[in-house]
Amino acid sequence: MGVAERKARHKTELRQEILEAARELFVNEGYRHVSMRRIAEKIEYSPTTIYLYFRDKEDLMFQVCEDTFRQLSEQFEELHASKAGAESVDPVEYLRKGLEIYVNFGLNHPNHYKVAFLTEPERGQESAKYCEADTMAMRAFGYLRQAVEECVVTGQFRDGVDTDLASEALWAAVHGVTALLVQYPEFPWSARDRLVAEVINRMITGFRK
């Protein structure tokens, strides 16, 4: 009964092919400027075929972003793993590195970041789709929260710092600088590195004892 398996394999392959074509177009041209017909053309299938694999255009983009944010999670995991190897790591420095990874990830994948966080969602669809517990973006947020908690329990942070509140505030801050740099690259910002470091450092200083 290898037939069903071969078919299934082909199905997942085609699905992957669609995802890759869509990713390339979305990343280079942005969500709004890519049509289903162009994606179909790129993979040399009919536009309707895509709908056999993805509910609609938004779902397709969501899956593309999931793949990308999986990479972000993996970078966090690498960081986590490197900590296990080292002798002893300053929890605050660990947190700082995580925040830097986050911002750099956004700067290196601007269109994914735009779509995931800077695109007006379709009406009626929950805007919080990317925020649901089982998404890659939320998994990444989990790493951030963990790093913050480490700072709290080891007494690096001031008394009374709430882990959840602090995590959200830090996320908001790094999201802010990432979003502005990604969306308005032409704006005469101070040097990117300096600005990113400034946001991260000032926030951390605000929390640190």
Place this chain on the structure above:
Amino acid sequence: MGVAERKARHKTELRQEILEAARELFVNEGYRHVSMRRIAEKIEYSPTTIYLYFRDKEDLMFQVCEDTFRQLSEQFEELHASKAGAESVDPVEYLRKGLEIYVNFGLNHPNHYKVAFLTEPERGQESAKYCEADTMAMRAFGYLRQAVEECVVTGQFRDGVDTDLASEALWAAVHGVTALLVQYPEFPWSARDRLVAEVINRMITGFRK
């Protein structure tokens, strides 16, 4: 020769009517979900008439946002004026109030905020349109910078704080929290007020002596 004047008056009236209809639709339903045809229907004119008054849909939205951000500038001016009346004002508290005004403005005009800062711009058009020097948004940023400078020159901030860098960093932080709250209102954030205050307070603490 009152004829030309009457015509000109009628023209500006109709222009205003279009702006108001567009504002209501955009604010209630979001940029992407409002069509030129629906705006035209609302004002009981043909869709093409709108193009006699605005270059295209994006230009129309830009003008709507300019009107709204003018309100933000006015709120900053009010704050500035209230300072002139008072005996002596702590520059840091003045800055904090400005930041709070900014965030609350975004939370009170979520769709304007989305369009101005969270909408993927059309291809080929400069994304930095809202960032050009003569826009209302940039005028508002000028107020922020001024408030930061006041903190720097009165010695409220740590040594070596760069006014431009600090202004951008603060803007990034408040933009971040505003953007996340506006875009993902369903996310189980900590209480809005607390989160906003956390971001602002930690940043200010990071700068303050």
Place this chain on the structure above:
DNA sequence: TCTTTCGATGAACAGCGTTAAGTCAAGGAT
């Protein structure tokens, strides 16, 4: 060989932003 299954498609729908050509009333000129 006949039937069923199901992935893929062509044609179509309703809507979009935008443009070119045309209409028609009002104002100025003779």
Place this chain on the structure above:
DNA sequence: ATCCTTGACTTAACGCTGTTCATCGAAAGA
């Protein structure tokens, strides 16, 4: 009073869009 011009406005259309539905056709099972 008639003609001409101006210009605000509309009608019709173009080339798109995302999406759906009925249909086709090849491969698998009976």
